[in-house]
Amino acid sequence: MRAISVLSDLILPLVIVYILSCGYSKKINVYEVFIEGAKEGFKIVMDILPTLIGLMMAVGILRSGGTLELISRAVSPIVRRIGFPPEAVPISLMRLVSSSASTGILLDIFKNYGPDSFIGRFVSVMMSCTETVFYTMSVYFMSVKVTKTRYTLAGALAANVAGIAASLTLCQYLWG
Amino acid sequence: MLNYLWGAMIFIGILVAAFTGNMAEVTNGAVNSAKEAVTVCITMLGVMSMWTGIMKIGEEAGIIRSMSKGLRPLLKWLFPSVPEDHRAMDHIATNVIANFLGLGWAATPAGLMAMEELQSLNKHKERASNAMCMFMIFNMSSLQLVSINIIAYRTQYGSANPSEIIGPGIITTLVSTAAAIAFAKAAEAAS
Structure with a gap:
């Protein structure tokens, strides 16, 4: 448990030190390159903003109108049996379909339960180890016109379910 | 969609x-x-620009290229049907490393080129080859080491320790990736 928290504290500083050292050893003007990269980051966020407004508005409607609560309550008897938080069902499903829509639900969970609540921590970890399967698959396979994807979908879903199960187990162990 | x-x-x-x-x-x-x-x-x-700034330094320093060398043995094992010096391997390596570092904009073009190269090795053009299935499942198991945007969101909503999820995130990412490889290898063996 301590090891995991040490890892959390160390990784960002270590990555920064490592990359800076690489930059200096290649005689790069690191400060200028940093500024250049930061500008790109600025542009990325600005590109995300309209999407996020649209999707957070939609999630806001789902939340305030009671739909999210309705879904949680409907699935609650089934998922509780395996110890899965019912409030996390909508985001787990959405995660497979759209990255920005699941981000909208993530922020909604942070707002309603707080990022340091059990559910807030669980969805944070869960979002870090899952991917938007359906979107990625269709883009990649469509680009080469492959129609028979065989066991790809099953494999990707299995990997994501494994990630979700691992997140739940680990979060229960750490913060349960 | x-x-x-x-x-x-x-x-x-x-x-x-x-x-x-x-x-x-x-x-x-x-x-x-x-x-x-x-x-x-x-x-x-703030957070995103800081990260892309740091990563830009890594990119200029050739980090993707040097890290992909270390990845070779793993890729050889994952894609036995792809010749070792084939261009597909370079694109796969770039895609994996870029995903690993959270450089989404560098990952997607490399991934699409990897698919194109894999398709050139594919005998049945409509049907995904074993290498394609492995690449896609591996890719979609989430490879990103640090989800910097999640940390930014947690900061925004007043978390006492926004980065406490990095460690658990790395461990669970390892689990999902290991499951991906195990599934794809087992399916390959069964087909």
């Missing part, structure tokens, strides 16, 4: 509100959430 999904979310949300009598809250919910998206993005601007 989002074209229909977005509309469905709004229609269903309003319909449910009408039945449960929460219509008055819907207006507030929509307006406040839209407003909140902007506040979140302001926090994101």
